[in-house]
Amino acid sequence: MRCEIRHTTEYRYKEPAWDSFNEVRLHPSNEARQTVRSFHLHVEPEAEITSHKDYFGALVHHVHVHEAHTFLKITAEAIVDTHPVPDPVPVPFSELRGVRGRYTEFLVPSPRVPAGEWPETFGVRRPLPHEDLPGYLMELTSHLHRRFTYAAGATSVSTPLAEFARHGRGVCQDFTHAMLAVARGLGVPARYVSGYLYSSGGMLGAEATHAWVECFLPGTGWLGYDPTNNCLARERHVKIGHGREYSDVSPVRGTYYGGGRGELDVDVRVYAEQ
Template sequence: MILTVEHVTTYRYDLPVRGVVQSHRLTPSSYEGQSVLAWDISVSDSLAGGGFRDGAGDWVQGCSVPGPVSQIEVRVSGTVETRDLAGVLRGYRETVPPMAYLRDTLVTRCDVALVELGRDAARAGRDPLDRAHRLATAVAAAIIYDPSTTDAHTTAAEALALGSGVCQDHTHALLAIARNEGIPARYVSGYLHADAEGVPHEAAHAWAELHVEGLGWVGFDAANNCCPDERYIRLGSGLDAREAAPIRGTARGGGQEHLDVTVAVQQAQQ
């Protein structure tokens, strides 16, 4: 499948800030599951900083916007050819050992309810892959999709207690129970063309990758209860949503920041 992406992030400030520094994980890597045909990132009135490929295989690019500035636009556009590998991350270059992804973060720490959810699901598994699938299915059943109940700072334990959340919450919960069962797991940010029912997806997306013995890294989208296929574009990864965020940064100055994001992922004519 050939997918086109238009992703615009606009920052507005009540009062002009003295400057902004950002770090971007906005460039998808090429591997057996996806090939980047064209990709462009522009930041209004910015100065390019250093860029590097980190140990997880993700390209990280820095930039700065000198002030005074009251609005910044980050625009991403590109075309990617994708292939369905049943969620297996094949041919991806990285140097970080899988065991590094057994670490908890503030938002992925287990409470008693998460421990029990993961333990019950894992015990029913016949082999490592089946256990991973059962963990993802357990999260999908325990947390229904509802964008009105959680926010960017909601923890996995809080989302499970609420019984609802968004893809970030599904992913954090799956990371929590997988790591508690001794399975390395990481957060993945990217794009989704359409959900399991074929409904177009109008926002950036997130899912988990679990390291399965004999297969390596395998993706699990608990929000849609499936493995990533040709509808997905992988951007970057980390221990949680904050580490894997496509855009991280800081603004120097007072005033409140307002964020507006639009994402359009479409299938191009083959």
């Protein structure tokens, strides 16, 4: 599937701002499941743009606007070909014992995915050692999809996982953090993925950047599970990057002097040819 993506982030300030410095993680990743054909980053007003690859391999652009300005518009345009994802190889849960040492960073707690009895909190049954790992993770995906309600605006990027567990309403990042907490609590290496979703009206979370989980499966590798939409991450999912949690892959974040309290508008459009 060929996906054309246009992501616009616009800040407006009541007073002039200056020395605005932003980290931008919007460049889709090149990997087996997708190929980036083109990427362009446009910034208004004129800005100094540099880039580097972060610890997890994502391409990060640094946008620095020196002069005074009352608005900042960052537009990322990409064309990405996504490729079919094969079904996972059946493997018993016990096979994870031999691989956990290689993926410790995706097993330990992090600020947004703290330690806790998350399987019990979310009403998840614990697997048996001989149980099929890919099948269990799909069951977990379905369970979280049924347990929680997708509600735009119900949470913010700073909402604690425990609060989401109590109220049961949130967005894709909340569903993703919940699945990370359960998977890691059960000893499954799991990482947070930021990206885009081609919806065509039938899937949730396509109005902005989307989030899902990648779990490591012996014999298969990293495989994406989307609890917001109760599915595997296949050709409709375009990956930007991964990390331990949202903070590692937030799309745009930055600082500036002056400006007062800014207003933010984000617009994401994904078009696809199958």
